Amino acid sequence: xxxxxxxxxxxxxxxxxxxxxxxxxxxxxxxxxxxxxxxxxxxxxxxxxxxxxxxxxxxxxxxxxxxxxxxxxxxxxxxxxxxxxxxxxxxxxxxxxxxxxxxxxxxxxxxxxxxxxxxxxxxxxxxxxxxxxxxxxxxxxxxxxxx
Amino acid sequence: xxxxxxxxxxxxxxxxxxxxxxxxxxxxxxxxxxxxxxxxxxxxxxxxxxxxxxxxxxxxxxxxxxxxxxxxxxxxxxxxxxxxxxxxxxxxxxxxxxxxxxxxxxxxxxxxxxxxxxxxxxxxxxxxxxxxxxxxxxxxxxxxxxxxxxxxxxxxxxxxxxxxxxxxxxxxxxxxxxxxxxxxxxxxxxxxxxxxxxxxxxxxxxxxxxxxxxxxx
Numbered sequence: 157x158x159x160x161x162x163x164x165x166x167x168x169x170x171x172x173x174x175x176x177x178x179x180x181x182x183x184x185x186x187x188x189x190x191x192x193x194x195x196x197x198x199x200x201x202x203x204x205x206x207x208x209x210x211x212x213x214x215x216x217x218x219x220x221x222x223x224x225x226x227x228x229x230x231x232x233x234x235x236x237x238x239x240x241x242x243x244x245x246x247x248x249x250x251x252x253x254x255x256x257x258x259x260x261x262x263x264x265x266x267x268x269x270x271x272x273x274x275x276x277x278x279x280x281x282x283x284x285x286x287x288x289x290x291x292x293x294x295x296x297x298x299x300x301x302x303x
Numbered sequence: 304x305x306x307x308x309x310x311x312x313x314x315x316x317x318x319x320x321x322x323x324x325x326x327x328x329x330x331x332x333x334x335x336x337x338x339x340x341x342x343x344x345x346x347x348x349x350x351x352x353x354x355x356x357x358x359x360x361x362x363x364x365x366x367x368x369x370x371x372x373x374x375x376x377x378x379x380x381x382x383x384x385x386x387x388x389x390x391x392x393x394x395x396x397x398x399x400x401x402x403x404x405x406x407x408x409x410x411x412x413x414x415x416x417x418x419x420x421x422x423x424x425x426x427x428x429x430x431x432x433x434x435x436x437x438x439x440x441x442x443x444x445x446x447x448x449x450x451x452x453x454x455x456x457x458x459x460x461x462x463x464x465x466x467x468x469x470x471x472x473x474x475x476x477x478x479x480x481x482x483x484x485x486x487x488x489x490x491x492x493x494x495x496x497x498x499x500x501x502x503x504x505x506x507x508x509x510x511x512x513x514x515x516x517x518x519x520x
Contacts, residue, residue, distance in 0.1 A: 182371055183509075190363050193380060194485070197359025226370050226508075231378035238384070258342035258375035261410020266385075 184225035187213035207235040214248075226256055230263065242274045329500050335450040338443040340412035341507050342375040344405065347383050347394040349418035357422040357484070358394065361437070364488045368496045369415065373509025377409055406444030413450065416440045421456065424482035434458045435487045439495055441503075453501060455491040 192213065196206040210232045217224040233248030246267055253263035345365050350358045362379055370376040389408075391397045397405070398416050405414055421436035436456040443450050496502045505511040 182367075183373075184370065186367050190367055193363035194360055196380065197363060198356065225367075226375045227366060227378035227381075231381055234378065234381035234384060252378075256375050258410070258412075259377070262377065262408075 185217040185221040186225050187216055189213055207239055210235050229255060230259060237270060242270050246270050332504055334448060335504055338450045342412045343369055343415050344377045344409050344411035345379050345415045346397045349394045349398050351418055351420050352422045354422045357419050361419055361488055364492055368492045372496055372503045373506030373512055377411060402442045402447040403444060412444050414442050422484060430460055431482045432460050433482045433484060433487055435484055435491060437491055451503060453495045455495045457487045457491045459487055
């Protein structure tokens with residue numbers, strides 16, 4: 157009787173473990189990255205909110221999972237870049253580069269281009285002002301140079 | 304006389320098991336395995352529908368399922384921005400550009416090209432039938448050859464979601480005014496990237512990487 161009871165308990169525990177395993181489990185802590193992108197495309201004017209929400213995802217993943225999903229440091233860095241915060245952008249491009257070796261070619265180019273842009277731009281970035289839309293200012297584009 | 308009695312269920316069993324095996328037509332993964340990509344560049348999607356919001360919305364659903372298969376995925380919005388600054392703001396141009404050159408710019412092993420073939424809502428009396436269809440092609444960054452492709456169509460009826468006991472009619476009206484494409488898009492991606500015999504084989508950052516039994520599981 158006790159053996160049967162025990163095996164029943166074991167079975168129940170196994171079933172619970174199995175069903176827990178069935179819950180959508182991801183390798184990375186994405187937060188609401190897809191919704192943030194979705195909102196950004198649905199409402200591109202609200203770039204401040206986009207930047208803020210990306211930052212929250214990155215921070216949460218750093219604290220809770222000790223691993224930021226692939227591409228997210230760079231995505232946040234690029235949002236900082238678009239907000240004119242070039243120094244911070246470089247910091248996050250570097251983090252991406254350190255965390256994901258697959259990103260090195262791309263990040264090296266972006267870091268180089270951003271640094272060049274910084275040198276050509278006198279003085280600190282105007283507070284909160286966004287750079288002009290892509291293509292309107294020659295030289296201001298974070299163009300990836302062809303080899 | 305005992306033979307047919309044994310043979311019939313046997314045949315039936317064989318037929319059944321064949322039917323199961325045949326359900327997802329097995330893909331040839333040899334080109335994919337030979338290319339063995341570690342990093343995937345997801346470029347902006349081509350829109351073959353009249354819905355102007357579809358490409359941005361659909362792009363947002365792509366990076367997570369691909370990265371979860373064990374690949375490094377380049378930041379999609381950053382990639383989009385950089386391509387625009389390169390003069391490639393039209394996704395059609397990106398999709399027709401040389402794959403090897405594109406991969407060279409980003410240091411990517413492969414490119415995922417997706418096009419939206421359907422993104423429509425058909426309005427009926429109280430519910431809305433939403434249809435999405437996508438075409439996915441992955442090309443090798445070195446050769447430009449196609450190493451994996453899939454096409455997926457998903458149709459749903461919004462009355463399924465209008466189960467609110469308080470006001471099913473109100474729910475239906477809301478669903479009719481704002482058809483929700485996103486669950487369907489996610490559903491399509493999930494099947495396309497993870498279904499056994501259809502999806503992407505596990506990438507280098509996945510624990511099943513290199514497992515011969517894993518054929519795009």
